[in-house]
Amino acid sequence: MSLSSVIPVLLTLGAVAVAALFGWFAWDVYMGRPWTRDGMVRAYVVTVAPEIAGRIVKLPVADNQMVHKGDVLFEIEPADYQIALDAARAQVARDQAALDYARANEGRQATLRGEGWVSKDVFQQSASSLHQLQAAVAADQTAVAKAELNLSRVTVRSPVNGYVTNLLAQRGDYANIGQNLVSLVDSDSFWVDGYFEETSLGRIRDNDPTTIRLMGYSQLIRGYVGGVARGITVVNAQPGQGGLASVNPIFTWVRLAQRIPVHIHIDQVPDGVRLVAGTTASVEVGR
Incomplete structure:
Protein backbone atom coordinates (compact mmCIF):
# COMPACT_ATOMS: atom_id res chain seq x y z
CA MET A 1 0.00 0.00 0.00
CA SER A 2 1.46 3.33 -1.04
CA LEU A 3 1.96 6.29 1.26
CA SER A 4 -0.51 8.37 -0.73
CA SER A 5 -3.27 5.88 0.00
CA VAL A 6 -2.41 5.56 3.73
CA ILE A 7 -2.49 9.28 4.51
CA PRO A 8 -6.25 9.75 3.89
CA VAL A 9 -6.96 6.73 6.10
CA LEU A 10 -4.81 8.14 8.90
CA LEU A 11 -6.45 11.54 8.59
CA THR A 12 -9.90 9.94 8.75
CA LEU A 13 -8.96 7.89 11.82
CA GLY A 14 -7.49 11.00 13.45
CA ALA A 15 -10.65 13.01 12.78
CA VAL A 16 -12.78 10.18 14.21
CA ALA A 17 -10.58 10.02 17.31
CA VAL A 18 -10.80 13.79 17.85
CA ALA A 19 -14.57 13.71 17.36
CA ALA A 20 -14.86 10.84 19.84
CA LEU A 21 -12.71 12.72 22.35
CA PHE A 22 -14.85 15.84 22.03
CA GLY A 23 -17.98 13.72 22.26
CA TRP A 24 -16.75 12.06 25.44
CA PHE A 25 -15.83 15.47 26.91
CA ALA A 26 -19.25 16.89 26.03
CA TRP A 27 -20.97 13.85 27.57
CA ASP A 28 -18.91 14.25 30.74
CA VAL A 29 -19.72 17.95 30.96
CA TYR A 30 -23.42 17.73 30.18
CA MET A 31 -24.26 14.39 31.78
CA GLY A 32 -21.46 13.42 34.16
CA ARG A 33 -21.19 16.75 35.98
CA PRO A 34 -24.47 18.59 36.58
CA TRP A 35 -24.34 22.23 35.59
CA THR A 36 -26.66 25.13 34.96
CA ARG A 37 -26.48 28.63 33.63
CA ASP A 38 -29.65 29.43 35.54
CA GLY A 39 -28.07 30.52 38.83
CA MET A 40 -28.39 33.63 40.94
CA VAL A 41 -26.37 35.30 43.67
CA ARG A 42 -28.47 35.68 46.81
CA ALA A 43 -28.04 37.49 50.13
CA TYR A 44 -30.14 38.33 53.16
CA VAL A 45 -31.48 41.87 53.28
CA VAL A 46 -32.02 43.38 56.74
CA THR A 47 -34.58 46.18 56.93
CA VAL A 48 -34.06 48.69 59.72
CA ALA A 49 -37.04 50.59 61.10
CA PRO A 50 -37.25 52.87 64.16
CA GLU A 51 -39.09 51.70 67.26
CA ILE A 52 -39.96 55.30 68.16
CA ALA A 53 -41.24 58.21 66.09
CA GLY A 54 -39.54 61.52 65.49
CA ARG A 55 -37.58 63.70 63.11
CA ILE A 56 -34.25 62.41 61.79
CA VAL A 57 -31.48 64.74 62.99
CA LYS A 58 -28.44 62.65 62.00
CA LEU A 59 -27.89 60.39 58.99
CA PRO A 60 -24.15 59.62 58.77
CA VAL A 61 -24.45 56.88 56.11
CA ALA A 62 -24.77 57.10 52.33
CA ASP A 63 -26.20 54.83 49.68
CA ASN A 64 -23.99 51.79 48.87
CA GLN A 65 -21.77 52.52 51.88
CA MET A 66 -20.22 49.62 53.77
CA VAL A 67 -21.13 49.65 57.48
CA HIS A 68 -20.09 47.41 60.33
CA LYS A 69 -22.23 45.93 63.05
CA GLY A 70 -22.84 48.62 65.67
CA ASP A 71 -22.25 51.61 63.38
CA VAL A 72 -24.77 54.45 63.69
CA LEU A 73 -27.27 54.50 60.83
CA PHE A 74 -29.44 57.44 61.92
CA GLU A 75 -30.55 59.34 64.99
CA ILE A 76 -33.99 60.69 65.93
CA GLU A 77 -34.55 63.98 67.78
CA VAL A 154 -33.21 57.45 69.34
CA THR A 155 -29.87 56.16 68.04
CA VAL A 156 -30.30 53.29 65.57
CA ARG A 157 -27.27 51.11 64.85
CA SER A 158 -26.54 48.51 62.22
CA PRO A 159 -27.37 44.97 63.35
CA VAL A 160 -25.04 43.37 60.74
CA ASN A 161 -22.00 43.97 58.58
CA GLY A 162 -23.34 45.01 55.22
CA TYR A 163 -24.00 47.54 52.51
CA VAL A 164 -26.59 50.31 52.64
CA THR A 165 -28.81 49.93 49.60
CA ASN A 166 -31.53 52.03 47.99
CA LEU A 167 -31.30 54.69 50.70
CA LEU A 168 -34.19 57.13 50.29
CA ALA A 169 -34.35 58.63 53.81
CA GLN A 170 -32.94 62.11 54.32
CA ARG A 171 -32.03 64.15 57.34
CA GLY A 172 -35.10 66.10 58.40
CA ASP A 173 -37.56 63.39 57.39
CA TYR A 174 -40.12 62.38 59.99
CA ALA A 175 -39.73 58.71 60.91
CA ASN A 176 -42.74 56.68 62.00
CA ILE A 177 -42.63 53.57 64.14
CA GLY A 178 -42.04 50.50 61.97
CA GLN A 179 -41.28 52.52 58.83
CA ASN A 180 -38.49 50.92 56.80
CA LEU A 181 -35.80 53.59 56.52
CA VAL A 182 -32.57 51.71 55.79
CA SER A 183 -32.02 48.40 53.98
CA LEU A 184 -28.76 46.51 54.47
CA VAL A 185 -27.40 43.72 52.29
CA ASP A 186 -25.74 41.41 54.82
CA SER A 187 -22.19 41.02 53.52
CA ASP A 188 -21.67 37.82 55.54
CA SER A 189 -24.68 36.03 54.05
CA PHE A 190 -23.96 35.72 50.31
CA TRP A 191 -24.73 32.41 48.65
CA VAL A 192 -25.72 31.15 45.19
CA ASP A 193 -28.93 29.40 44.20
CA GLY A 194 -28.45 27.10 41.21
CA TYR A 195 -31.71 26.12 39.53
CA PHE A 196 -30.92 22.62 38.24
CA GLU A 197 -33.20 20.48 36.11
CA GLU A 198 -34.83 17.69 38.09
CA THR A 199 -33.09 15.14 35.85
CA SER A 200 -29.75 16.22 37.38
CA LEU A 201 -30.72 15.94 41.04
CA GLY A 202 -29.74 12.26 41.29
CA ARG A 203 -26.10 13.21 40.68
CA ILE A 204 -25.98 16.05 43.21
CA ARG A 205 -24.95 15.30 46.79
CA ASP A 206 -24.58 17.54 49.83
CA ASN A 207 -21.04 18.95 50.21
CA ASP A 208 -20.16 18.27 46.55
CA PRO A 209 -17.58 20.83 45.35
CA THR A 210 -18.87 23.43 42.92
CA THR A 211 -17.45 25.99 40.52
CA ILE A 212 -19.30 29.27 40.07
CA ARG A 213 -18.80 31.73 37.23
CA LEU A 214 -20.47 35.12 37.40
CA MET A 215 -21.55 36.87 34.25
CA GLY A 216 -19.03 39.61 33.58
CA TYR A 217 -16.11 37.96 35.42
CA SER A 218 -13.58 35.42 34.17
CA GLN A 219 -12.44 34.38 37.66
CA LEU A 220 -13.96 31.27 39.17
CA ILE A 221 -15.59 31.14 42.60
CA ARG A 222 -15.31 27.97 44.66
CA GLY A 223 -18.10 26.59 46.81
CA TYR A 224 -19.97 23.46 47.80
CA VAL A 225 -23.52 22.14 47.78
CA GLY A 226 -25.33 23.11 50.97
CA GLY A 227 -28.63 21.41 50.22
CA VAL A 228 -31.43 20.86 47.75
CA ALA A 229 -34.83 22.50 48.11
CA ARG A 230 -37.54 20.03 49.14
CA GLY A 231 -40.38 21.73 47.32
CA ILE A 232 -41.40 24.23 44.66
CA THR A 233 -44.73 25.87 43.86
CA VAL A 234 -47.17 23.61 42.03
CA VAL A 235 -49.23 25.85 39.75
CA ASN A 236 -51.84 23.16 39.04
CA ALA A 237 -52.58 22.82 42.75
CA GLN A 238 -54.16 26.27 42.91
CA PRO A 239 -57.97 26.03 43.21
CA GLY A 240 -60.12 27.51 40.49
CA GLN A 241 -63.36 29.45 40.83
CA GLY A 242 -65.33 26.37 41.90
CA GLY A 243 -62.68 25.22 44.35
CA LEU A 244 -61.40 22.51 42.00
CA ALA A 245 -57.81 22.09 40.84
CA SER A 246 -56.97 24.38 37.91
CA VAL A 247 -54.98 22.20 35.48
CA ASN A 248 -53.35 23.87 32.50
CA PRO A 249 -53.42 21.71 29.32
CA ILE A 250 -50.04 20.76 27.84
CA PHE A 251 -49.85 20.25 24.07
CA THR A 252 -46.11 19.59 23.70
CA TRP A 253 -44.72 16.15 22.93
CA VAL A 254 -41.74 16.62 25.23
CA ARG A 255 -42.41 17.65 28.79
CA LEU A 256 -39.85 20.12 30.14
CA ALA A 257 -38.05 19.20 33.34
CA GLN A 258 -38.78 21.30 36.41
CA ARG A 259 -35.97 23.37 37.85
CA ILE A 260 -35.14 22.87 41.53
CA PRO A 261 -33.15 25.35 43.67
CA VAL A 262 -29.83 24.02 44.98
CA HIS A 263 -28.20 26.06 47.76
CA ILE A 264 -24.49 26.68 47.10
CA HIS A 265 -22.25 27.88 49.94
CA ILE A 266 -19.42 30.18 48.83
CA ASP A 267 -15.96 29.21 50.07
CA GLN A 268 -13.65 31.60 48.27
CA VAL A 269 -14.21 34.79 46.27
CA PRO A 270 -11.25 35.87 44.07
CA ASP A 271 -9.87 39.39 44.34
CA GLY A 272 -11.67 41.81 42.06
CA VAL A 273 -14.98 39.94 42.07
CA ARG A 274 -17.89 41.92 43.50
CA LEU A 275 -20.82 39.90 44.78
CA VAL A 276 -24.14 41.56 44.02
CA ALA A 277 -27.41 39.95 45.08
CA GLY A 278 -29.60 39.17 42.08
CA THR A 279 -26.84 38.79 39.50
CA THR A 280 -26.56 35.82 37.16
CA ALA A 281 -24.27 32.85 37.80
CA SER A 282 -23.36 29.58 36.12
CA VAL A 283 -22.84 26.64 38.47
CA GLU A 284 -21.07 23.33 37.85
CA VAL A 285 -21.13 20.55 40.43
CA GLY A 286 -18.27 18.10 40.82
CA ARG A 287 -15.17 20.19 40.23
Whole structure:
Protein backbone atom coordinates (compact mmCIF):
# COMPACT_ATOMS: atom_id res chain seq x y z
CA MET A 1 0.00 0.00 0.00
CA SER A 2 1.46 3.33 -1.04
CA LEU A 3 1.96 6.29 1.26
CA SER A 4 -0.51 8.37 -0.73
CA SER A 5 -3.27 5.88 0.00
CA VAL A 6 -2.41 5.56 3.73
CA ILE A 7 -2.49 9.28 4.51
CA PRO A 8 -6.25 9.75 3.89
CA VAL A 9 -6.96 6.73 6.10
CA LEU A 10 -4.81 8.14 8.90
CA LEU A 11 -6.45 11.54 8.59
CA THR A 12 -9.90 9.94 8.75
CA LEU A 13 -8.96 7.89 11.82
CA GLY A 14 -7.49 11.00 13.45
CA ALA A 15 -10.65 13.01 12.78
CA VAL A 16 -12.78 10.18 14.21
CA ALA A 17 -10.58 10.02 17.31
CA VAL A 18 -10.80 13.79 17.85
CA ALA A 19 -14.57 13.71 17.36
CA ALA A 20 -14.86 10.84 19.84
CA LEU A 21 -12.71 12.72 22.35
CA PHE A 22 -14.85 15.84 22.03
CA GLY A 23 -17.98 13.72 22.26
CA TRP A 24 -16.75 12.06 25.44
CA PHE A 25 -15.83 15.47 26.91
CA ALA A 26 -19.25 16.89 26.03
CA TRP A 27 -20.97 13.85 27.57
CA ASP A 28 -18.91 14.25 30.74
CA VAL A 29 -19.72 17.95 30.96
CA TYR A 30 -23.42 17.73 30.18
CA MET A 31 -24.26 14.39 31.78
CA GLY A 32 -21.46 13.42 34.16
CA ARG A 33 -21.19 16.75 35.98
CA PRO A 34 -24.47 18.59 36.58
CA TRP A 35 -24.34 22.23 35.59
CA THR A 36 -26.66 25.13 34.96
CA ARG A 37 -26.48 28.63 33.63
CA ASP A 38 -29.65 29.43 35.54
CA GLY A 39 -28.07 30.52 38.83
CA MET A 40 -28.39 33.63 40.94
CA VAL A 41 -26.37 35.30 43.67
CA ARG A 42 -28.47 35.68 46.81
CA ALA A 43 -28.04 37.49 50.13
CA TYR A 44 -30.14 38.33 53.16
CA VAL A 45 -31.48 41.87 53.28
CA VAL A 46 -32.02 43.38 56.74
CA THR A 47 -34.58 46.18 56.93
CA VAL A 48 -34.06 48.69 59.72
CA ALA A 49 -37.04 50.59 61.10
CA PRO A 50 -37.25 52.87 64.16
CA GLU A 51 -39.09 51.70 67.26
CA ILE A 52 -39.96 55.30 68.16
CA ALA A 53 -41.24 58.21 66.09
CA GLY A 54 -39.54 61.52 65.49
CA ARG A 55 -37.58 63.70 63.11
CA ILE A 56 -34.25 62.41 61.79
CA VAL A 57 -31.48 64.74 62.99
CA LYS A 58 -28.44 62.65 62.00
CA LEU A 59 -27.89 60.39 58.99
CA PRO A 60 -24.15 59.62 58.77
CA VAL A 61 -24.45 56.88 56.11
CA ALA A 62 -24.77 57.10 52.33
CA ASP A 63 -26.20 54.83 49.68
CA ASN A 64 -23.99 51.79 48.87
CA GLN A 65 -21.77 52.52 51.88
CA MET A 66 -20.22 49.62 53.77
CA VAL A 67 -21.13 49.65 57.48
CA HIS A 68 -20.09 47.41 60.33
CA LYS A 69 -22.23 45.93 63.05
CA GLY A 70 -22.84 48.62 65.67
CA ASP A 71 -22.25 51.61 63.38
CA VAL A 72 -24.77 54.45 63.69
CA LEU A 73 -27.27 54.50 60.83
CA PHE A 74 -29.44 57.44 61.92
CA GLU A 75 -30.55 59.34 64.99
CA ILE A 76 -33.99 60.69 65.93
CA GLU A 77 -34.55 63.98 67.78
CA PRO A 78 -34.07 63.01 71.47
CA ALA A 79 -35.57 66.10 73.19
CA ASP A 80 -39.12 64.76 73.60
CA TYR A 81 -37.87 61.47 74.99
CA GLN A 82 -35.46 63.18 77.40
CA ILE A 83 -38.35 65.30 78.68
CA ALA A 84 -40.49 62.18 79.12
CA LEU A 85 -37.70 60.53 81.10
CA ASP A 86 -37.25 63.58 83.35
CA ALA A 87 -41.01 63.68 83.99
CA ALA A 88 -41.08 59.98 84.86
CA ARG A 89 -38.21 60.39 87.29
CA ALA A 90 -39.93 63.37 88.91
CA GLN A 91 -43.08 61.30 89.33
CA VAL A 92 -41.04 58.59 91.06
CA ALA A 93 -39.53 61.16 93.44
CA ARG A 94 -42.96 62.60 94.29
CA ASP A 95 -44.61 59.24 94.92
CA GLN A 96 -41.57 57.97 96.80
CA ALA A 97 -41.80 60.94 99.20
CA ALA A 98 -45.49 60.21 99.73
CA LEU A 99 -44.65 56.54 100.29
CA ASP A 100 -42.03 57.39 102.91
CA TYR A 101 -44.56 59.55 104.76
CA ALA A 102 -47.24 56.83 104.53
CA ARG A 103 -44.83 54.21 105.82
CA ALA A 104 -43.88 56.39 108.79
CA ASN A 105 -47.53 57.22 109.44
CA GLU A 106 -48.51 53.55 109.30
CA GLY A 107 -45.83 52.82 111.86
CA ARG A 108 -47.15 55.50 114.20
CA GLN A 109 -50.72 54.28 113.71
CA ALA A 110 -49.66 50.74 114.61
CA THR A 111 -48.04 51.97 117.82
CA LEU A 112 -51.06 54.05 118.82
CA ARG A 113 -53.44 51.23 118.02
CA GLY A 114 -51.48 48.94 120.27
CA GLU A 115 -52.00 51.44 123.04
CA GLY A 116 -55.70 51.73 122.20
CA TRP A 117 -55.61 55.29 120.87
CA VAL A 118 -56.45 54.44 117.22
CA SER A 119 -59.43 52.47 115.93
CA LYS A 120 -59.14 49.50 113.61
CA ASP A 121 -60.76 51.40 110.72
CA VAL A 122 -58.28 54.26 110.90
CA PHE A 123 -55.36 51.84 111.00
CA GLN A 124 -56.70 49.94 107.97
CA GLN A 125 -57.02 53.19 106.03
CA SER A 126 -53.37 53.99 106.76
CA ALA A 127 -52.29 50.51 105.69
CA SER A 128 -54.37 50.78 102.49
CA SER A 129 -52.80 54.13 101.62
CA LEU A 130 -49.37 52.61 102.16
CA HIS A 131 -50.09 49.71 99.79
CA GLN A 132 -51.51 52.01 97.11
CA LEU A 133 -48.42 54.20 97.19
CA GLN A 134 -46.16 51.15 96.99
CA ALA A 135 -47.99 50.11 93.82
CA ALA A 136 -47.78 53.67 92.46
CA VAL A 137 -44.01 53.78 92.99
CA ALA A 138 -43.63 50.40 91.25
CA ALA A 139 -45.64 51.70 88.28
CA ASP A 140 -43.55 54.89 88.23
CA GLN A 141 -40.34 52.86 88.12
CA THR A 142 -41.74 50.90 85.19
CA ALA A 143 -42.52 54.18 83.43
CA VAL A 144 -38.92 55.32 84.04
CA ALA A 145 -37.59 52.08 82.55
CA LYS A 146 -39.82 52.57 79.49
CA ALA A 147 -38.72 56.18 79.09
CA GLU A 148 -35.05 55.15 79.36
CA LEU A 149 -35.64 52.46 76.73
CA ASN A 150 -37.28 54.96 74.37
CA LEU A 151 -34.43 57.41 74.85
CA SER A 152 -31.90 54.68 74.03
CA ARG A 153 -33.78 53.99 70.81
CA VAL A 154 -33.21 57.45 69.34
CA THR A 155 -29.87 56.16 68.04
CA VAL A 156 -30.30 53.29 65.57
CA ARG A 157 -27.27 51.11 64.85
CA SER A 158 -26.54 48.51 62.22
CA PRO A 159 -27.37 44.97 63.35
CA VAL A 160 -25.04 43.37 60.74
CA ASN A 161 -22.00 43.97 58.58
CA GLY A 162 -23.34 45.01 55.22
CA TYR A 163 -24.00 47.54 52.51
CA VAL A 164 -26.59 50.31 52.64
CA THR A 165 -28.81 49.93 49.60
CA ASN A 166 -31.53 52.03 47.99
CA LEU A 167 -31.30 54.69 50.70
CA LEU A 168 -34.19 57.13 50.29
CA ALA A 169 -34.35 58.63 53.81
CA GLN A 170 -32.94 62.11 54.32
CA ARG A 171 -32.03 64.15 57.34
CA GLY A 172 -35.10 66.10 58.40
CA ASP A 173 -37.56 63.39 57.39
CA TYR A 174 -40.12 62.38 59.99
CA ALA A 175 -39.73 58.71 60.91
CA ASN A 176 -42.74 56.68 62.00
CA ILE A 177 -42.63 53.57 64.14
CA GLY A 178 -42.04 50.50 61.97
CA GLN A 179 -41.28 52.52 58.83
CA ASN A 180 -38.49 50.92 56.80
CA LEU A 181 -35.80 53.59 56.52
CA VAL A 182 -32.57 51.71 55.79
CA SER A 183 -32.02 48.40 53.98
CA LEU A 184 -28.76 46.51 54.47
CA VAL A 185 -27.40 43.72 52.29
CA ASP A 186 -25.74 41.41 54.82
CA SER A 187 -22.19 41.02 53.52
CA ASP A 188 -21.67 37.82 55.54
CA SER A 189 -24.68 36.03 54.05
CA PHE A 190 -23.96 35.72 50.31
CA TRP A 191 -24.73 32.41 48.65
CA VAL A 192 -25.72 31.15 45.19
CA ASP A 193 -28.93 29.40 44.20
CA GLY A 194 -28.45 27.10 41.21
CA TYR A 195 -31.71 26.12 39.53
CA PHE A 196 -30.92 22.62 38.24
CA GLU A 197 -33.20 20.48 36.11
CA GLU A 198 -34.83 17.69 38.09
CA THR A 199 -33.09 15.14 35.85
CA SER A 200 -29.75 16.22 37.38
CA LEU A 201 -30.72 15.94 41.04
CA GLY A 202 -29.74 12.26 41.29
CA ARG A 203 -26.10 13.21 40.68
CA ILE A 204 -25.98 16.05 43.21
CA ARG A 205 -24.95 15.30 46.79
CA ASP A 206 -24.58 17.54 49.83
CA ASN A 207 -21.04 18.95 50.21
CA ASP A 208 -20.16 18.27 46.55
CA PRO A 209 -17.58 20.83 45.35
CA THR A 210 -18.87 23.43 42.92
CA THR A 211 -17.45 25.99 40.52
CA ILE A 212 -19.30 29.27 40.07
CA ARG A 213 -18.80 31.73 37.23
CA LEU A 214 -20.47 35.12 37.40
CA MET A 215 -21.55 36.87 34.25
CA GLY A 216 -19.03 39.61 33.58
CA TYR A 217 -16.11 37.96 35.42
CA SER A 218 -13.58 35.42 34.17
CA GLN A 219 -12.44 34.38 37.66
CA LEU A 220 -13.96 31.27 39.17
CA ILE A 221 -15.59 31.14 42.60
CA ARG A 222 -15.31 27.97 44.66
CA GLY A 223 -18.10 26.59 46.81
CA TYR A 224 -19.97 23.46 47.80
CA VAL A 225 -23.52 22.14 47.78
CA GLY A 226 -25.33 23.11 50.97
CA GLY A 227 -28.63 21.41 50.22
CA VAL A 228 -31.43 20.86 47.75
CA ALA A 229 -34.83 22.50 48.11
CA ARG A 230 -37.54 20.03 49.14
CA GLY A 231 -40.38 21.73 47.32
CA ILE A 232 -41.40 24.23 44.66
CA THR A 233 -44.73 25.87 43.86
CA VAL A 234 -47.17 23.61 42.03
CA VAL A 235 -49.23 25.85 39.75
CA ASN A 236 -51.84 23.16 39.04
CA ALA A 237 -52.58 22.82 42.75
CA GLN A 238 -54.16 26.27 42.91
CA PRO A 239 -57.97 26.03 43.21
CA GLY A 240 -60.12 27.51 40.49
CA GLN A 241 -63.36 29.45 40.83
CA GLY A 242 -65.33 26.37 41.90
CA GLY A 243 -62.68 25.22 44.35
CA LEU A 244 -61.40 22.51 42.00
CA ALA A 245 -57.81 22.09 40.84
CA SER A 246 -56.97 24.38 37.91
CA VAL A 247 -54.98 22.20 35.48
CA ASN A 248 -53.35 23.87 32.50
CA PRO A 249 -53.42 21.71 29.32
CA ILE A 250 -50.04 20.76 27.84
CA PHE A 251 -49.85 20.25 24.07
CA THR A 252 -46.11 19.59 23.70
CA TRP A 253 -44.72 16.15 22.93
CA VAL A 254 -41.74 16.62 25.23
CA ARG A 255 -42.41 17.65 28.79
CA LEU A 256 -39.85 20.12 30.14
CA ALA A 257 -38.05 19.20 33.34
CA GLN A 258 -38.78 21.30 36.41
CA ARG A 259 -35.97 23.37 37.85
CA ILE A 260 -35.14 22.87 41.53
CA PRO A 261 -33.15 25.35 43.67
CA VAL A 262 -29.83 24.02 44.98
CA HIS A 263 -28.20 26.06 47.76
CA ILE A 264 -24.49 26.68 47.10
CA HIS A 265 -22.25 27.88 49.94
CA ILE A 266 -19.42 30.18 48.83
CA ASP A 267 -15.96 29.21 50.07
CA GLN A 268 -13.65 31.60 48.27
CA VAL A 269 -14.21 34.79 46.27
CA PRO A 270 -11.25 35.87 44.07
CA ASP A 271 -9.87 39.39 44.34
CA GLY A 272 -11.67 41.81 42.06
CA VAL A 273 -14.98 39.94 42.07
CA ARG A 274 -17.89 41.92 43.50
CA LEU A 275 -20.82 39.90 44.78
CA VAL A 276 -24.14 41.56 44.02
CA ALA A 277 -27.41 39.95 45.08
CA GLY A 278 -29.60 39.17 42.08
CA THR A 279 -26.84 38.79 39.50
CA THR A 280 -26.56 35.82 37.16
CA ALA A 281 -24.27 32.85 37.80
CA SER A 282 -23.36 29.58 36.12
CA VAL A 283 -22.84 26.64 38.47
CA GLU A 284 -21.07 23.33 37.85
CA VAL A 285 -21.13 20.55 40.43
CA GLY A 286 -18.27 18.10 40.82
CA ARG A 287 -15.17 20.19 40.23
